[in-house]
Amino acid sequence: MSGAEKIAVTVTDIVPLNALVTRFEFKRADGGLLPTFSGGAHTVVEMEDGAITRLNPYSLMSDPMDQTAYTISVRRDDEGRGGSMFMHQSVKVGDEMTISYPVNLFSLDLRAKKHLFLAGGIGITPFLAQIKQLERFNGNWELHYACRSEALGSYVDELTSHHPNETHIYYDDQNQAIDLVNLLDGQPLGTHVYVCGPKGMIEWVRKTADGEGWPREAVHYEEFLAPQPGKPFEVKLAVSNKVIQVGEQESLLEAMEREGVDAPYLCRGGACGQCETRVIDYTGNFIHRDHWLEDDEHASGEKIMPCVSRFEGKTLVLDR
Amino acid sequence: MTKFTFPESIRSRPVYGTLEARKGAAHLLIADAHGAEAILDVATPEMMAKAHIIYIPKGEAFEGKLRALKPAQFYAGPSYEAAESRIQKAFEDAKMGLQVYLTGTEGLMGQAQHAAMQAGIPHTAIQTEHRGSVARRMQCVHCKGITEDVETDPFVCAHCGLNLFVRDHYSRRLAAYQGVCIDAEDPGNVPEAKGIYE
Numbered sequence A: 001m002s003g004a005e006k007i008a009v010t011v012t013d014i015v016p017l018n019a020l021v022t023r024f025e026f027k028r029a030d031g032g033l034l035p036t037f038s039g040g041a042h043t044v045v046e047m048e049d050g051a052i053t054r055l056n057p058y059s060l061m062s063d064p065m066d067q068t069a070y071t072i073s074v075r076r077d078d079e080g081r082g083g084s085m086f087m088h089q090s091v092k093v094g095d096e097m098t099i100s101y102p103v104n105l106f107s108l109d110l111r112a113k114k115h116l117f118l119a120g121g122i123g124i125t126p127f128l129a130q131i132k133q134l135e136r137f138n139g140n141w142e143l144h145y146a147c148r149s150e151a152l153g154s155y156v157d158e159l160t161s162h163h164p165n166e167t168h169i170y171y172d173d174q175n176q177a178i179d180l181v182n183l184l185d186g187q188p189l190g191t192h193v194y195v196c197g198p199k200g201m202i203e204w205v206r207k208t209a210d211g212e213g214w215p216r217e218a219v220h221y222e223e224f225l226a227p228q229p230g231k232p233f234e235v236k237l238a239v240s241n242k243v244i245q246v247g248e249q250e251s252l253l254e255a256m257e258r259e260g261v262d263a264p265y266l267c268r269g270g271a272c273g274q275c276e277t278r279v280i281d282y283t284g285n286f287i288h289r290d291h292w293l294e295d296d297e298h299a300s301g302e303k304i305m306p307c308v309s310r311f312e313g314k315t316l317v318l319d320r
Numbered sequence B: 001m002t003k004f005t006f007p008e009s010i011r012s013r014p015v016y017g018t019l020e021a022r023k024g025a026a027h028l029l030i031a032d033a034h035g036a037e038a039i040l041d042v043a044t045p046e047m048m049a050k051a052h053i054i055y056i057p058k059g060e061a062f063e064g065k066l067r068a069l070k071p072a073q074f075y076a077g078p079s080y081e082a083a084e085s086r087i088q089k090a091f092e093d094a095k096m097g098l099q100v101y102l103t104g105t106e107g108l109m110g111q112a113q114h115a116a117m118q119a120g121i122p123h124t125a126i127q128t129e130h131r132g133s134v135a136r137r138m139q140c141v142h143c144k145g146i147t148e149d150v151e152t153d154p155f156v157c158a159h160c161g162l163n164l165f166v167r168d169h170y171s172r173r174l175a176a177y178q179g180v181c182i183d184a185e186d187p188g189n190v191p192e193a194k195g196i197y198e
């Protein structure tokens, strides 16, 4: 079986936070304790949406030491393929669901003298767990959180009331923006910066930090790429000896799973490298969307990350 | 000979590169003896305007040339120990964006790298370039004493007097290689001392 180990849970609480974001709480279905995790970890939630099974990663936002329940926050994506819609519309308190053991691809570097957190929108969630983790031993941290508007500022009240000195909020609709160059300039030696948010924000932070001479090891980022819908395509799986169709609303990885092919994965968001698959032959164009492969690997036509990337063209043969 | 190609060794043995000028808010360059040549090679006026050079000449005559680079701050001291509080202070006052360049003997680079890591710089972000003497800073595994600038193998521990064999096993924390007694089983049976890389 691919992916991290599974846990059967019950949905114990659903709290709408604002027009776009809803929080879900899970407890173990057998009443036992959940594993502890480290701040920044995510869980992969399985959604049985009619004939389709979707597995979407969400950052855990609860206290990493709290083994009684996990919480996640899901932002509704009206344009997406429906995973977040399913969570918002179909999931009810009392439902049984399956989630994965926590996997952390965005952990704190605890050697850091200071942790500088930069969040954009729903990118706030991993930091909520990291802040709880750091608060246990008085860690030195600071948060800069950009939200679209006051109405959409998830957890702003909680953060500003518990951590008034560490929290800085910026509202796009009030033309407030993080003054990044000034913020990076003058941070004490040993500071690590962490960014979670939209792609453009991550690129901006990485580029600016690099330009200011920050070591790459001190810059951490996480972007969850939800797989995007696209034109259907056909794939030949050489090892399994199958020809499968990838539908408009599913990822290549999901299509393989639907056909009973055991394909490896961990993050399902183009970040961990686990699903890397060799291309045996192709005629057409790849739509690479992952953060894992290097640009030259994308250009080579030799590899694809099936969790987020697609293909358009006549033939695609994979070593799977 | 100021550049030397070290033979392949075990993983714990540090490897050194060639300094390159990097973008940064400030530049800290720490060197001893022939390390001055690597600074002269890498220095640019732009870098020097924001540079702090800490130099331990060990009898070499590069101080004038280094001063002529016009770094924002310059210090020359007789030994690493003498320069140590200056180095500590430089790291304490430093901000993110500082670039660190270490060059000269292994002992100098090792100790300065340790100080840089303590200050929170990931070791992969610290540049090093070996120049000059291939002497090593050695720790006696028996008495734990450090002997500086060891040029021969075996050598005599400066603290306990045992005959020690020079190993490639390196401790980043101590910034020293390990020396292990060579004649423990048969006291007095000590091979003739040779250069470490002979």
Ligand code: FES
Pocket: A264, A265, A266, A267, A268, A269, A270, A271, A272, A273, A274, A275, A276, A290, A292, A305, A306, A307, A308
């Ligand atoms: S599953 Fe992690 S990159 Fe595809």
